[in-house]
């Protein structure tokens with residue numbers, strides 16, 4: 212049975228992207244960030260294609276367990292560390308490095324009587340104000356953790372901005388604090404790999420680029436030599452001719468200005484295709500059908516959306532029910548879809564629902 216909605220995951224593209232990122236930061240080790248179910252790509256499904264990474268970073272103990280169950284034996288980092296004794300125990304059992312970012316974790320560790328056997332990554336607060344110890348705490352922490360292999364990391368608030376004074380300030384404060392202490396260091400996410408080579412340090416932590424997507428406001432992954440890993444597609448459920456004045460979809464928000472061929476696509480917000488892509492006066496989101504970009508018309512509903520099929524007709528291609536509709540991926544960059552909706556590619560990729568079928572090859 213052909214699936215209604217399909218996320219085709221190209222593992223060759225993922226391997227290519229890992230190598231491409233390593234070439235961008237040739238003196239650093241690569242931590243592939245695979246949290247949030249590998250940015251919506253399916254953690255179990257991609258786990259066999261990660262060999263080129265020097266480590267993998269996840270947000271939750273469950274994600275760490277999934278990676279281990281699927282054969283990942285390399286370095287594994289829990290980006291939020293542990294928040295209670297069961298998470299602490301799991302991190303030890305899974306041999307997952309932990310981020311330490313606040314005193315309560317050290318108190319929990321001391322009170323638990325457990326001993327961390329894995330490496331720790333001390334997160335320093337340099338300007339993001341999300342997680343991290345204040346810089347002046349580092350000497351005390353290093354004394355306390357002297358038995359462990361210690362790494363230090365920080366995270367940038369606006370690395371997608373070139374020449375940002377804020378990022379430069381974060382790099383300066385971080386380097387100034389850790390200089391000469393001999394710890395392995397990590398600062399850069401995908402955008403910083405591109406915009407701030409001086410932040411590459413010992414480990415870069417890349418998420419979005421692993422999946423072939425650009426973290427920058429302009430351009431796409433292709434411009435960076437990356438390949439899209441996910442192609443999200445559906446198919447045409449119905450093709451019909453509407454007359455001038457006919458209205459399409461909930462709220463009758465779209466009125467045909469002429470006789471026109473329209474298609475009903477078997478995807479909606481119940482699959483994770485955003486309602487915000489509904490047609491608006493200030494911009495249109497498109498899908499790709501038989502090589503033609505077709506605008507969405509009217510509102511996206513739970514299981515369906517409507518498209519203007521005239522661009523396919525103009526190519527002289529007969530369009531029929533069952534035709535594949537690419538929502539993003541190969542031929543239609545997710546960055547462009549996100550931009551047309553006013554969101555970010557991260558949100559679209561992470562948002563696919565459980566009824567989308569995944570195919571890995």
Ligand SMILES: Cc1ncc(COP(=O)(O)O)c(C=O)c1O
Pocket residue numbers: 244290366399400401402416417418419420426
């Ligand atoms: C601490 C940390 N490092 C690295 C990343 C990867 O970021 P990106 O996907 O922009 O490369 C994230 C993602 O949010 C993160 O939280």
